[in-house]
Amino acid sequence: MTDFDKAYKEAKEAVLPYESWERLPGETGDAYTAFCSFRDYGPERNIRKAAEAEYAGKEASTIEKRYKQWRQWAVKHQWAKRAADYDRYIEKLKQEELRKTIEAQGEKQRMVTGKMLDVVSKKLDTMNPADLTQDSLPEWVKTAIKAEREGAGLVAPNGKPETKQGELNFTSDFNGL
Helix, strand or coil: CCHHHHHHHHHHHHHCCCCCCCCCCCCCHHHHHHHHHHHHCCCCCCHHHHHHHHCCCCCHHHHHHHHHHHHHHHHHCCHHHHHHHHHHHHHHHHHHHHHHHHHHHHHHHHHHHHHHHHHHHHHHHHCCHHHCCCCCHHHHHHHHHHHHHHHCCCECCCCCECCCCCCCCCCHHHCCC
16 A cells, blocks of 8 residues: 555545445444345345245245335435445456456466467577578568567567557558548
8 A cells, every 4th residue: 555545545534434334323234134125135225025025935025115215214314425436346346357367367367378488589599590481581580570560569469559548540440431
């Protein structure tokens, strides 16, 4: 954690000492439990669906009574806002975990690629240039140039030129527009 991140977290905690989806001061245990059921219902949540799911198998009058109570708590304790805050928090965690996974995979791929290049380099050092045939030489040159350009970021792996910021690339993709 950087100094900035630490300072930001401390400042945030000083202003808002808890996350909005945590139990609020003055919120009863029953109200918070109901909120958690609502919050955990998912993106298609609504009070009625959450109450019906929580009290499934109970009499309709019990469900209706609980639904009315939940509506009151939802207004009083801002359930919709808190659930949306929670959804954003969970999405942020997922994105951070995905970023870490992608970075780890990239590091592993760079390590494997490095090993492969070392093997190729050693093989090239021991090869007799006379072993290259007239037919294979152009392919070697083409492959070397392509690898060099991709490594420098001049060409994407799909072979298309990399577009620099502020630069337009006119390709056949724009035909007919």
